[in-house]
Amino acid sequence: AQTVTQSQPEMSVQEAETVTLSCTYDTSENNYYLFWYKQPPSRQMILVIRQEAYKQQNATENRFSVNFQKAAKSFSLKISDSQLGDTAMYFCAFMKLISNFGNEKLTFGTGTRLTIIP
């Protein structure tokens, strides 16, 4: 079974600064996806960024980027120029690639509560 570990329960950073959230995972699979989801107080989970394990290049989405280290099974999220709207819970998640489309399981970490301070 896959496990996802987020070792930072809470973090805070000043507005406009850069912050990095950590995530490690354990799997024997070679083909998989990794995700970062954001969950604001509204509770709706929003996809922030996705990384395919077969891609060596780190994914980037505007101010959000990842540092994917496959051998170390590490997948950190960097938020640059942090904004007040980035305040939320952030969940790292793992999904094994299964050939039967739609039969994939998403495993979440326990989350990091990020607070952006004005």
Add this chain to the structure above:
Amino acid sequence: EAGVAQSPRYKIIEKRQSVAFWCNPISGHATLYWYQQILGQGPKLLIQFQNNGVVDDSQLPKDRFSAERLKGVDSTLKIQPAKLEDSAVYLCASSLGRRYFGPGTRLTVL
């Protein structure tokens, strides 16, 4: 594009009572998921539907939880009878590739 709709947003019941949650997925999404998110934890999959068939319900406590997806569109999740440990947010998601989540229902069992 309308998102995943869930109702109610909040529900408070006493233990041993019954409760039902409703989910309307994004139009055309064949796959529908119900997750349970206990405070301080990440979401845990309860059940996954592909159209109106169950793909995975291995973590659904079947002695008290049930779910159905009639006609492969809307879905309901029921708890009967509820226990204190069922207090959580219940998230519905749908996908046609990328997964989209609803706003969830916060259940409090007293």
